[in-house]
Amino acid sequence: xxxxxxxxxxxxxxxxxxKRSLITLFGATLIVLNVFFTxxxxxxxxxxxDLERVLTNLEKENAxxxxxxxxxxxxxxxxxxxxxxxxxxxEESLFIKGEAEYTGMLH
Amino acid sequence: xxxxxxWQVYRGKDLAVIARSQYQNTSQILAPRGEILASDSSWxxxxxxxxxxxxxxxxxxxxxxxIADKLAPLFVENNSDKNELLIESSRLKDLLSKNDxxxxxxxxxxxxxxxxEIENFDIKGIGFEQSETRSYPEASTAAQxxxxxxxxxxxxxxxYFGLEGFYDAVLSGKPGLVSREEDATGVPILLGTIKNISxxxxxxxxxxxxxxIQIMLDRQxxxxxxxxxxxxxTAIIMEPxxxxxxxxxxxxxxxxxxxxxxxxxxFINPAISSQFEPxxxxxxxxxxSALDNGVIAPETHCDICSGPVHIDNYSIETWNQVYHPDSSxxxxxxxxxxxxxxxxxxxxxxxxxxxYLSKFGIGNLTGIDLQGEMSPKMRDKGKWGQIDLATSSxxxxxxxxxxxxxxxxxxxxxxxxxxxxxxxxxxxxKGWQEKIDHKLGSRVxxxxxxxxxxxxxxxxAKNGESKWTYMKGYNxxxxxxxxxxxxxxxxxxxxxxxxxxxxxxxxxxxxxMLVTLREPSTSPWSAETAAPLWYSIAKELFLDxxxxxxx
Numbered sequence: 156x157x158x159x160x161x162x163x164x165x166x167x168x169x170x171x172x173x174k175r176s177l178i179t180l181f182g183a184t185l186i187v188l189n190v191f192f193t194x195x196x197x198x199x200x201x202x203x204x205d206l207e208r209v210l211t212n213l214e215k216e217n218a219x220x221x222x223x224x225x226x227x228x229x230x231x232x233x234x235x236x237x238x239x240x241x242x243x244x245x246e247e248s249l250f251i252k253g254e255a256e257y258t259g260m261l262h
Numbered sequence: 263x264x265x266x267x268x269w270q271v272y273r274g275k276d277l278a279v280i281a282r283s284q285y286q287n288t289s290q291i292l293a294p295r296g297e298i299l300a301s302d303s304s305w306x307x308x309x310x311x312x313x314x315x316x317x318x319x320x321x322x323x324x325x326x327x328x329i330a331d332k333l334a335p336l337f338v339e340n341n342s343d344k345n346e347l348l349i350e351s352s353r354l355k356d357l358l359s360k361n362d363x364x365x366x367x368x369x370x371x372x373x374x375x376x377x378x379e380i381e382n383f384d385i386k387g388i389g390f391e392q393s394e395t396r397s398y399p400e401a402s403t404a405a406q407x408x409x410x411x412x413x414x415x416x417x418x419x420x421x422y423f424g425l426e427g428f429y430d431a432v433l434s435g436k437p438g439l440v441s442r443e444e445d446a447t448g449v450p451i452l453l454g455t456i457k458n459i460s461x462x463x464x465x466x467x468x469x470x471x472x473x474x475i476q477i478m479l480d481r482q483x484x485x486x487x488x489x490x491x492x493x494x495x496t497a498i499i500m501e502p503x504x505x506x507x508x509x510x511x512x513x514x515x516x517x518x519x520x521x522x523x524x525x526x527x528x529f530i531n532p533a534i535s536s537q538f539e540p541x542x543x544x545x546x547x548x549x550x551s552a553l554d555n556g557v558i559a560p561e562t563h564c565d566i567c568s569g570p571v572h573i574d575n576y577s578i579e580t581w582n583q584v585y586h587p588d589s590s591x592x593x594x595x596x597x598x599x600x601x602x603x604x605x606x607x608x609x610x611x612x613x614x615x616x617x618y619l620s621k622f623g624i625g626n627l628t629g630i631d632l633q634g635e636m637s638p639k640m641r642d643k644g645k646w647g648q649i650d651l652a653t654s655s656x657x658x659x660x661x662x663x664x665x666x667x668x669x670x671x672x673x674x675x676x677x678x679x680x681x682x683x684x685x686x687x688x689x690x691x692k693g694w695q696e697k698i699d700h701k702l703g704s705r706v707x708x709x710x711x712x713x714x715x716x717x718x719x720x721x722x723a724k725n726g727e728s729k730w731t732y733m734k735g736y737n738x739x740x741x742x743x744x745x746x747x748x749x750x751x752x753x754x755x756x757x758x759x760x761x762x763x764x765x766x767x768x769x770x771x772x773x774x775m776l777v778t779l780r781e782p783s784t785s786p787w788s789a790e791t792a793a794p795l796w797y798s799i800a801k802e803l804f805l806d807x808x809x810x811x812x813x
Contacts, residue, residue: 196452204449218311219374225308229399230473250810
């Protein structure tokens, strides 16, 4: 039976190498993640800019619709239109007392 | 190493500032101006999207002449007017040729369709900045009541006159701010600093103005001014129980959407800012005061009414040289007897009359929520001579504004309790509305005195000088007033202010209305001008308020 001598120096070295690799791997992962998320944020920024453009267009459409609504609900405009369609305000109003009188007027 | 130290450390701060100015972008968020709505929530004034068109001069690639000629037709009112086009083109060329600036504004308040047309030209260096423009869908209806939106000294939108001026702070809101980092293409850098202050939109005003009645009043007043050959006119309709202004109109007027085309003098609202000697319509206030004070009763008889009254060097006469000896107080109002009113004035006395008139609101601002109200001052208490008392008792030698007269007569219509006139009923925003609490008035005269003077006014409307235009059955209480216009210390004989003030139905008044015409040329008398105009407007109001004739 061969008895191996316990080599403390070799094991320490191996541990140091493993530790260094882990740190390097960790660092590399962090860098990769950093780059990845930076690219993600950049593309999100583009998305935000696109959404802002869509929002601006929707707001413009909304404003245009409101302008049309304001103009078309103008009472002066409606009065003009009703005159064109042949409607007119009655010149005189008659107040009638009761049913009998009204029926009499119809005949 | 030295160079590294120089750029990194020595010039580091300067470079950081330059870099920040490249990627830091700060822009204002527009606060939309609040809208002004009628009582049915339809628009009287609305805000529309608009743009400021500008030129970044270093970025222009096309010749200045070509750009100016492309844009000029879109900036003028009348495309076919060659002269106007030439002037506009020349103005644009001057702006685009400037050497000492990098950015010039070319035109404000460009509308959406105009912007689209300009964008189609694809002119490099021309850009747009969002702004707002005000639109008035009912054109110049209630122009002086609304006011207009102009610019302040810093070029920001600001309301002037009327509601736009009085409520400017509330309507304007507060702009917001966005400050963030952006790359060269304008894409936001989300990892950078972002500061966001939201804009606070302006609040909407919901007024008591009935749009249909307002438009009718404008039309009738304009027609009346033309028919009676008057220089100007004012009409106010108010609800006597609440003080709500239902309609207010004055001519000549202006278009608030194009205010720059009109003389400044037209912006002032005569209904609240112009003073006039009221004449005989003032008699009802003096009579009401005397009745309330108990110095006279309706059946009291005038013992000086058989002829003119002489005070100092003056002679007080009746308007038609007809005298009614032993007139009752009702007769004095029906006949609009100046001598009879001198009798009443002497009975009440100057100091007591002064107190009553102050309580009626004469000599004081009504506090109506419109910019530009003024009040003529009453002669100081204790400084009234005999002639001042005499002339004031029939409405000469004393000045009022139309809104003060309406408020005072509304007190009579409201059973002796005064009301404070107002235009804005409530304020609203997205998803909320809040009523405005308006100050309540106080008792000026007793209910008994109010009833007595009301019956006198009803008698005056039915049997007085305007009886020919009286509408039977509608229970109108009213008074004519024909006041001479003072000019440099004397009264013009043939120049008058014709007024008619009244309310109906007098037992449960729905409205009080004043119509005044300045210098009507067809006749100087109110009974032949302001009175028939009042009734032609009242005819429409009877239908609107469902006031039926009593028989």
